[in-house]
Amino acid sequence: MSDARPTTLGELRASGHVYRGVKDEIRHNLISALRSDSNPWEGIQGFDDTVIPQLERALLAGHDVVLLGERGQGKTRLIRTLVNLLDEWTPVIDGAELGEHPYHPITPASIRRARELGDDLPVAWRHRSERYSEKLATPDTSVGDLVGDVDPIKVAEGRSLGDPETIHFGLIPRAHRGIVAVNELPDLAERIQVAMLNVMEERDIQVRGYTLRLPLDVLLLASANPEDYTNRGRIITPLKDRFGAEIRTHYPIDLDDEVAVIDQEADIVATVPAYLTEVLARFTRGLRESSSVDQRSGVSARFAIAAQETVAAAALHRAVLGGEDLPVARVVDLDTVIEVLRGKVEFEAGEEGREIAVLTHLLRRATAEAAREHLGGLDLGPLVAALEQSGPVVTGDEVTAKELLEELPEVTALAAVYERLDAQSDGERAAAAEFALEGLYLARRIGKESDSSGQTVYG
Incomplete structure (x- = not known):
């Protein structure tokens, strides 16, 4: 003044x-x-x-x-x-x-x-x-x-x-x-x-x-x-x-607006690739449309924001334990959203005891939709064939990006995935590869098993 x-x-x-x-x-x-x-x-x-x-x-x-x-x-x-x-x-x-x-x-x-x-x-x-x-x-x-x-x-x-x-x-x-x-x-x-x-x-x-x-x-x-x-x-x-x-007022009508709210409001401590943010946005929108969720209560935008922050925190946790300098969130980190944030969603009375199943189903559907959107048109057949020949790929909460990349088969299909998802660093390439593997699993082209220790095996 x-x-x-x-x-x-x-x-x-x-x-x-x-x-x-x-x-x-x-x-x-x-x-x-x-x-x-x-x-x-x-x-x-x-x-x-x-x-x-x-x-x-x-x-x-x-x-x-x-x-x-x-x-x-x-x-x-x-x-x-x-x-x-x-x-x-x-x-x-x-x-x-x-x-x-x-x-x-x-x-x-x-x-x-x-x-x-x-x-x-x-x-x-x-x-x-x-x-x-x-x-x-x-x-x-x-x-x-x-x-x-x-x-x-x-x-x-x-x-x-x-x-x-x-x-x-x-x-x-x-x-x-x-x-x-x-x-x-x-x-x-x-x-x-x-x-x-x-x-x-x-x-x-x-x-x-x-x-x-x-x-x-x-x-x-x-x-x-x-x-x-x-x-x-x-x-x-x-x-x-x-x-x-x-x-x-209303929740964001367009997916791009949902993503923009998350990007604007979330205070993250690690890199979260754009396609994983989109998964969380689709997941939130799926909850708002689900008959299992009490829509009178609504699913707040704070749920998606907290989910983004939780996923980033899971990536930072892995990086600290594994000695990584640049933490990057991966598909394996999405499961923490269900474990940490299920209390933020109000379910219908008849869904008691099924909360985890409902959340898991909707998260998988959101991931499959995002995978089709971002990886559609790529020929991932060589990756499937390589997995059949070279054996399974192990990932998990404590598997570092470098360890994951060393397990992956050397195929041109992965190079195409990295290019499509603009994956430059080791962390970004590991995240992109895991996203592709999850997409193949959800398309029922490969198998996946998880255990209580936090390990996930694709093969």
């Missing part, structure tokens, strides 16, 4: 600064972004043709918004990107409890200061990152947390209970001239939701029988799970009516 910014109300007026409400500010900046063809939704994948256009229309209309969607669909991530549509810096009354605009003080204390100081009213500048507030709606959330309560310390100082300056403001008033998000809104007790009614519509707050008229300038956003919305909890009808827009 430039040091030349106005520091008093008089200087601010002389600079020609124009006041805009939060919703007008967001509308103005969104229009500018649309006209310049820039993307204010950085990091949001798979919503370009569905959710984003609906949200943009809601913001242009100046509506408060509730996003409905199953867990792990990126609702909170989307809400947080709205900060990018605020002005980078905005003037506030220096020292004001609610960060009011110098042109429009709203609390009794700020109104008194503005009247007494006139053009000498001090002005500070607030960055847009400070104008976003977020609250996870938990059952123990109180009215005081969201709206406010009487501050006993101020009362003890000698002020009367009727004095508006005895109020300690809650989250929503403190988000004045900003964005406030309430995640999992149905989890709020209904009596707490009632306290938000006046804040959203009449723009006043009521604390212990005392009504304080505050023309709050906030954009209120909320997220909710549709299942919670109708069963475990609900948004009360009067509050739902006050949201101008209700937008449904």
Whole structure:
């Protein structure tokens, strides 16, 4: 921020600064972004043709918004990107409890200061990152947390209970001239939701029988799970009516978007080849389509992200034990996903005891689909014939890339696999070869046996 910014109300007026409400500010900046063809939704994948256009229309209309969607669909991530549509810096009354605009003080204390100081009213500048507030709606959330309560310390100082300056403001008033998000809104007790009614519509707050008229300038956003919305909890009808827009989110529709989410969000400690990431994306999508899985709960994008991180961790574990410098994930590492992450998937009641079988079947199907996609058209017959002549190939959790490559037969078919999968290093070639072997097994062209020690034999 430039040091030349106005520091008093008089200087601010002389600079020609124009006041805009939060919703007008967001509308103005969104229009500018649309006209310049820039993307204010950085990091949001798979919503370009569905959710984003609906949200943009809601913001242009100046509506408060509730996003409905199953867990792990990126609702909170989307809400947080709205900060990018605020002005980078905005003037506030220096020292004001609610960060009011110098042109429009709203609390009794700020109104008194503005009247007494006139053009000498001090002005500070607030960055847009400070104008976003977020609250996870938990059952123990109180009215005081969201709206406010009487501050006993101020009362003890000698002020009367009727004095508006005895109020300690809650989250929503403190988000004045900003964005406030309430995640999992149905989890709020209904009596707490009632306290938000006046804040959203009449723009006043009521604390212990005392009504304080505050023309709050906030954009209120909320997220909710549709299942919670109708069963475990609900948004009360009067509050739902006050949201101008209700937008449904969804999981990525296209496989490429699913992969993009994994690549963007996963914090991995080893190289994971693109075709293995695709296997995990296909696996996640298969879970979302399976009749064995409780689709009301959904299969979060966090499942695929955690799966990618788990596979990379398995590769690092093998590299540490085997003394490898550059760990690369292989097909053998995919099994760790089932072992570690099965608790993240909710199954239908009738599937009790079959969870591992369901996950294993879907993972194999995802691997077979990816193998057909990436290795289709290659003649792997010579590799099958070489395995018949030279004997089986042993891989496993602790078999290093170098050890695996030494066991492989020397055939041109493998060179074609390496070229197709852009495998350059030993680790990448071992991963590519193992992917080809797994593809042949799933196509029932070779056999495969695994034991409890983590060894897998192809032959």
